[in-house]
Amino acid sequence: MSLSSSGTIAAIATPPGDGGVGIIRVCGDEALSIADSMFKSAKDSFSGFKPYTMHYGTLLDADSVELDDVLAVFMPGPGSYTGEDTVEFNCHGGRAILAAVLGEILSRGATLARPGEFTLRAFLNGKMDLTQAEAVAEMIHAPSKGAAQLARVKLSGVLGKRIEELRLRLEVLRAHLCVAVDFPEDELECLPLDEMKTEVTDAVKNISEILSGVERTRAWREGGLAVLSGKVNAGKSSLLNALLGRNRAIVTDIPGTTRDFIEETLNLDGLQVRVVDTAGLRETSDKVEQAGLDMGRELAQQADLVLLIIDGSNDFDLAEIDPEFSAESGKCIAVINKTDLPQSTPSPSYIMATAGYEVIEISAKKGQGIDELASSIREHILAGAGEPDPDELVPNSRQAATLKKALSELDGLIQDIDLTIPYDLLGVRLETACSALSEITGEITPQEILDSIFSKFCVGK
Secondary structure (H helix, E strand, C coil): CCCCCCCCEEEECCCCCCEEEEEEEEECCCHHHHHHHHEEECCCCCCCCCCCCCEEEEEECCCCCEEEEEEEEEECCCCCCCCCCEEEEEEEECHHHHHHHHHHHHHCCCEECCCCHHHHHHHHCCCCCHHHHHHHHHHHCCCCHHHHHHHHHHHCCHHHHHHHHHHHHHHHHHHHHHHHHHCCCCCCCCCCHHHHHHHHHHHHHHHHHHHCHHHHCHHHHHCEEEEEEEECCCCHHHHHHHHHCCCCCCCCCCCCCCCCCEEEEEEECCEEEEEEECCCECCCCCHHHHHHHHHHHHHHHHCCEEEEEEECCCCCCHHHCCHHHCHHHCCEEEEEECCCCCCCCCCHHHHHHHCCCEEEECECCCCECHHHHHHHHHHHHHCCCCCCCCCCCCCCHHHHHHHHHHHHHHHHHHHHHHCCCCHHHHHHHHHHHHHHHHHHHCCCCCHHHHHHHHHCCCCCC
């Protein structure tokens, strides 16, 4: 995506599909003239678009045929989202209507906006820094209320300001080092190394504080993954249906009914959890079923939580459990199913509890114990972290990786100061750390990083 904000762009800003209202956004130098050329107000007294005011009327095509009744608003730059002249048409939300209106706008000189191009223009025009631009996408795709709140904090600009303050402090240190390097024979004031070490140590502490919430809030930002694993006919598909409250997976008495994996999303009190029903474990010569078993094992390895589904009415041997999913792994719950039937002796519940597993007894068929299991799934995936703080500042994966790069340089700088490394080499460390911080806010972010960030936006934002 070219770093340019020239030309007039347009796109449908609401999700695809039929709805009550669909919004078309037009942005650029020709936005107002395009709107004037196709909008007919319902008021005879209309003399032009009054900024930030909704106007009711009709959109006409080139032959003066009515396309739709709309509400239109004009937001002149720089007081718009992008910083450029912007017009939004609130149309009826039918796909055919929106396509016709957008087609007419494009025929009058606008070009179709690329994913994230409106927000890219806002960034290029100084309406927001890169952390705020990324927060826009994070809010749109937030899988939970907690994730949306974490994104909202960054959208306010708090992260960008904190990173910029850190960078400016390090730039001051760079200036002192430059004095020492460029004028070694002159008696110019240079920050003593012990004071420089104190400043760098404080910067390390600040960056570490920002990074501290990344893993703790991961489940809120990305959602969790729980995998149902167990032998054939243990009741995995019945459990998936019970958790969903509807029949999603086929349930029969025939072993091996599930040959591929089935994935659905649960909302557990605001936390999004992907639940995957995998093929039942058994020896098989069927290549298709074996492929399903292999995928199931891979998913279980990636999962935040593995639910070991065990048929409580059948004989059970602890050796059946994959050593990778031992109680010590900390990622497994033993779910004893079919408790509505007579239990085998010794009971699987006793065997698994004795082995150190958390045990939850259920009857997927009768719906018994499902609420308790759902609560336990939520608790395990959150790992005791609880709700994120309303004002918690948590970087995304790109920002965290760049912060870690800066942190590594600063840690090395502290060691270099202790070793009395020459000033010019210390300056290289500081320069690299400052550049990393600038990448986060977008001051010197390379084109390929910007392309990657904005390509993940939806069209119309």
